Amino acid sequence: MSEQPAEPTPPAAVSADLALEVRGVTKRFGALVVLRGIDLVLHQGEVLGLVGDNGAGKSTLVKILSGFHSQDGGEVIVGGEPVRLRSVEDARTHGIETVYQDLALIPQLPVYMNLFLGHELTTMGPLHFLDKKGMRKLSRQYLDEINVHVPSVDAEAEQLSGGQRQAIAVARAMRAATKILLLDEPLAAMGARESRLIIDLVKDLASSGRVSIVVIDHNYAHLFELCDRINVMQGGRIIIDQPVAETSIEDLTELMVSSYRRELENVQNAGA
């Protein structure tokens, strides 16, 4: 008599109202364990803020979700479907667009080409040439429409200021994203006026409900203005998940300080 096969465990329920779900995602670089099991949800149309110390692994998580890195373990579920994002291109086909902290634009390409990166227009007819004229025109219109000012759409990205580059990168990703927009410190290189512009753009996009957004920023005031919910990352995990409506900058700071204290005590106890 053969042994009774074990009942297969049913997959945990996947909620259709989630734009994105991350389950137990792990990542190491050589001996350095960066992500120890990230669990995160992003609801449809939601703006989720992600905070954590430098080196906490925020950018690494973003790079996994944008297909740039592959995770070692765990699952990424987009719109209810488990996906394996094999490349940035692959993530794009799932409607995911990213503004990276460290590789926002291609410096040698003109503004209009950067704006259409990965979604280039081509001419009609049997030979698909790049439709540079069309891309230039649309770039001018789009940048005017959203109030982003550059000297010329023909200027190479490296000729722009840090803030202008970042604004172009955000504009590009916002235009291209159909489901999920990942913004990794989009305001880092920006002055107050540019930051305000980008915050308003992201708020507009969020209120349209068209895409769901993850934004990383160290500035709590920005996050409280932009986000519906905030997650705090520490030690390779999400340790705090709070709706903005139910917390304040002071409360969140207090929560983080006490969790750091706990972590510190754990380390000291382990060493004792």
Ligand SMILES: Nc1ncnc2c1ncn2[C@@H]1O[C@H](COP(=O)(O)OP(=O)(O)O)[C@@H](O)[C@H]1O
């Ligand atoms: N490609 C890489 N190779 C090796 N180590 C990396 C790589 N990318 C990031 N790291 C390391 O992983 C840790 C987390 O980095 P990162 O995800 O950039 O953190 P954060 O964005 O929260 O500041 C850091 O210690 C960083 O040095």
Ligand SMILES: [Mg+2]
């Ligand atoms: Mg980072």
